[in-house]
Amino acid sequence: MSPRMKALGIDRLSIAERIALVEEIWDSVAEERDSLPLTSAQREDLQHRLDESLAYPECGADWEEVFQRLRSKT
Numbered sequence: 001m002s003p004r005m006k007a008l009g010i011d012r013l014s015i016a017e018r019i020a021l022v023e024e025i026w027d028s029v030a031e032e033r034d035s036l037p038l039t040s041a042q043r044e045d046l047q048h049r050l051d052e053s054l055a056y057p058e059c060g061a062d063w064e065e066v067f068q069r070l071r072s073k074t
Contacts, residue, residue, distance in 0.1 A: 005011050010018065038046070053060055061069075 010021065013021065
């Protein structure tokens with residue numbers, strides 16, 4: 001573990017507690033996502049993906065289809 005984890009006492013948390021902490025940290029990042037602007041390359045990539053999905057809607061699958069496919073593999 002990193003020295004910071006030990007200094008903060010994170011290494012003494014149970015796995016479940018560490019997972020909960022990670023979730024809390026992730027949620028706090030998500031709340032402030034607008035403060036991390038996209039790079040121009042990221043914007044271009046997103047625009048390209050959007051354009052492709054609109055031009056070829058038959059090539060995609062909605063979440064429910066993907067979820068069912070994944071569940072059937074288990």
